[in-house]
Amino acid sequence: MSFIRLDKFISERTEYSRSEIKRLVAKKCVTVNGETVKSADVKTDTETAVVRINGREICKEKYRYILLNKPAGYVCSTSEHDGENIMRLIPSELRNKNMFPAGRLDKDSLGAVIITDDGGLAHRITSPKKHISKIYIVKLDRPFQTKYINLFKGNLQLADGQVCLPADVRGCELSEKLAFVRLREGKYHQVKRMFSAVGNHVEVLMRISLGGLILPEKLGFGQCMELLHKDVENLFKEPDFDDFCRDYGGDFSAFLINNQP
Ligand code: URA
Numbered sequence: 001m002s003f004i005r006l007d008k009f010i011s012e013r014t015e016y017s018r019s020e021i022k023r024l025v026a027k028k029c030v031t032v033n034g035e036t037v038k039s040a041d042v043k044t045d046t047e048t049a050v051v052r053i054n055g056r057e058i059c060k061e062k063y064r065y066i067l068l069n070k071p072a073g074y075v076c077s078t079s080e081h082d083g084e085n086i087m088r089l090i091p092s093e094l095r096n097k098n099m100f101p102a103g104r105l106d107k108d109s110l111g112a113v114i115i116t117d118d119g120g121l122a123h124r125i126t127s128p129k130k131h132i133s134k135i136y137i138v139k140l141d142r143p144f145q146t147k148y149i150n151l152f153k154g155n156l157q158l159a160d161g162q163v164c165l166p167a168d169v170r171g172c173e174l175s176e177k178l179a180f181v182r183l184r185e186g187k188y189h190q191v192k193r194m195f196s197a198v199g200n201h202v203e204v205l206m207r208i209s210l211g212g213l214i215l216p217e218k219l220g221f222g223q224c225m226e227l228l229h230k231d232v233e234n235l236f237k238e239p240d241f242d243d244f245c246r247d248y249g250g251d252f253s254a255f256l257i258n259n260q261p
Helices: 006-013 018-026 119-126 147-153 190-197 229-234 241-258
Strands: 003-005 030-032 043-045 051-053 065-070 110-116 134-140 168-172 175-183 202-210 224-226
Touching (some): 006 051, 134 190, 147 168, 168 241, 175 190
Antiparallel strands (some): 134 202
16 A cells, blocks of 8 residues: 555646645535545545546546647647647546657658657657567658668668668558558658658558557547556567568558548
């Protein structure tokens, strides 16, 4: 058992400040294990207490992990100054004030983004040293060419002279203008600049997996879901790229073709 004050418990797990929590308690909006609480400083068991605000249960876990299927037109940022930021797509009961996107997608890019308050995990997702691979499906301006496979496998040089780590790319059976790419790093506009370095152009880009965590087909653009800890563990399982393209390629290609942004 591990006890902390109720206001600390709630403020660490939601967007409410301590003074807002006091007000909610005074208005009898907060229950612990079904009983309305009278004071915000009651000791609360972080492992077993069921805390509800206006009937809605507060998640017990200290860290939260949300998987968002990012639509185009949103910036991966927490700052209100950055235009439409993705945080406003997360319902308030799933969000807390310490959350931020673990890794970025461009404003016009689509697909999987993790939003969390776990700084350690965010570092593991974004650090090139940790080798969490990311798989993207792209719609190209011109047909995919098999020569891209070796060009991406070597150390492709971008227009500004930066050299990429070896990456994987495969064409897609459903359309000659669709391709899958797997990267283990995240340079600025990397996928777009890699295709530009081989003489093509990315029209649409969607991230469909982070490590072994695959974007669920049922999650439409702009929708999000809370991840369980076992889903988070999947991040560190590496799928075989050819198996991934064989098993999921058809579904994601159809998804992109049918949901043209
Ligand atoms: N590469 C890009 O070019 N853009 C993204 O959003 C992600 C990877």
